[in-house]
Amino acid sequence: MDTVSDSMLVRGLVFIGGFTVLYYMLKWSWICWCGFRVYVLSKVWQTDLKAYGQWAVVTGATSGIGKAYANELARRGLDIVLVSRSKDKLHIVAKEIESQHGRQTQIIQTDFTEGHDIYPAIAEALRDLDIGILVNNVGMNYSDKLVHFLDIPNPEQVGFTHTPTHNNGLCIQLKGNGLIINMSSEAGAQPQPMLSLYSATKIFVTYFSRSLNSEYKSQGITVQCVAPFMVSTNMTHNLPPNLLLKSASAFAREALNTVGHSSYTSGCASHALQNIALSIFFPDWLRLSSYCVKQTEKFAQSMEKKIDEMTERSASKED
Numbered sequence: 001m002d003t004v005s006d007s008m009l010v011r012g013l014v015f016i017g018g019f020t021v022l023y024y025m026l027k028w029s030w031i032c033w034c035g036f037r038v039y040v041l042s043k044v045w046q047t048d049l050k051a052y053g054q055w056a057v058v059t060g061a062t063s064g065i066g067k068a069y070a071n072e073l074a075r076r077g078l079d080i081v082l083v084s085r086s087k088d089k090l091h092i093v094a095k096e097i098e099s100q101h102g103r104q105t106q107i108i109q110t111d112f113t114e115g116h117d118i119y120p121a122i123a124e125a126l127r128d129l130d131i132g133i134l135v136n137n138v139g140m141n142y143s144d145k146l147v148h149f150l151d152i153p154n155p156e157q158v159g160f161t162h163t164p165t166h167n168n169g170l171c172i173q174l175k176g177n178g179l180i181i182n183m184s185s186e187a188g189a190q191p192q193p194m195l196s197l198y199s200a201t202k203i204f205v206t207y208f209s210r211s212l213n214s215e216y217k218s219q220g221i222t223v224q225c226v227a228p229f230m231v232s233t234n235m236t237h238n239l240p241p242n243l244l245l246k247s248a249s250a251f252a253r254e255a256l257n258t259v260g261h262s263s264y265t266s267g268c269a270s271h272a273l274q275n276i277a278l279s280i281f282f283p284d285w286l287r288l289s290s291y292c293v294k295q296t297e298k299f300a301q302s303m304e305k306k307i308d309e310m311t312e313r314s315a316s317k318e319d
């Protein structure tokens with residue numbers, strides 16, 4: 001009797017073990033295939049972005065990731081509407097695009113911190129254009145450093161720049177066949193102490209985009225959410241690019257290749273691998289522990305010193 005139940009137990013354990021191994025093999029094969037398709041195959045198997053329409057609208061288009069998207073979209077044959085606060089910078093970028101890529105441009109000067117009231121004027125300016133792509137990239141850092149929630153200046157403005165909910169006026173124009181790219185962040189993939197509001201607005205962008213995509217894809221509107229790690233821009237103090245930190249132009253090129261292959265992406269292979277590594281080696285319980293918050297505070301202080309030194313150095317160079 002004992003031998004029979006022992007052998008049944010062994011067979012049961014073998015079955016559970018085999019099933020678990022098979023499950024993880026299939027899961028990781030699927031992840032590898034998706035990664036290969038999104039970040040490798042997409043280099044040669046690209047969606048024709050011109051098929052969405054003649055014009056692309058890019059918000060936050062005068063520097064960093066937005067400027068890089070505007071240039072890359074123009075390089076791929078689209079005319080560009082640039083949206084930002086500074087008229088001078090808008091003119092400079094518009095001229096660059098026209099001379100380098102021979103595409104038409106239009107500019108819209110606006111400040112997204114002003115809230116809902118700005119959208120009717122933007123929609124009116126775009127009314128007669130055949131808009132195929134909308135890149136909701138604008139976003140602002142509320143501080144030069146990592147800070148506790150109560151030290152964030154003007155927290156309500158952060159929400160306005162990061163959350164593209166009010167853009168329905170623009171989205172409606174993408175009737176039938178359109179692409180909306182919403183810029184989220186890896187900071188929105190998990191809760192981030194000392195970046196609390198930024199992280200929370202980005203998870204909003206992520207959920208909002210993924211839900212919109214499933215609601216509207218059957219009507220021909222694709223909503224892609226891009227969640228990068230660090231990209232060298234003003235927001236990251238233009239730190240020199242390396243294997244982990246992408247330049248804005250390289251990032252935009254890779255990220256635009258992923259259109260049609262993924263509706264939620266880190267944007268490039270390096271950031272996708274960092275996302276996997278972080279979720280394995282830096283789980284929530286560790287990141288949210290008091291110990292880690294203390295370490296983040298120390299890191300923030302040392303970063304603050306470095307940034308002050310960099311600013312002093314560049315000021316003395318200018319003198």
Ligand SMILES: NC(=O)c1ccc[n+]([C@@H]2O[C@H](COP(=O)([O-])OP(=O)(O)OC[C@H]3O[C@@H](n4cnc5c(N)ncnc54)[C@H](OP(=O)(O)O)[C@@H]3O)[C@@H](O)[C@H]2O)c1
Binds near residue numbers: 062067137138227231
């Ligand atoms: N850099 C990164 O490592 C990183 C990582 C993950 C996600 N992101 C996200 O990527 C997006 C772009 O970031 P970035 O690093 O490229 O930033 P950036 O270099 O600071 O550029 C921000 C752009 O937005 C415009 N802008 C800022 N505030 C605005 C406002 N209130 N109204 C209108 N335009 C405004 C700026 O132009 P004007 O000054 O002329 O208005 C500029 O063109 C953001 O959503 C950010 O959260 C960045």
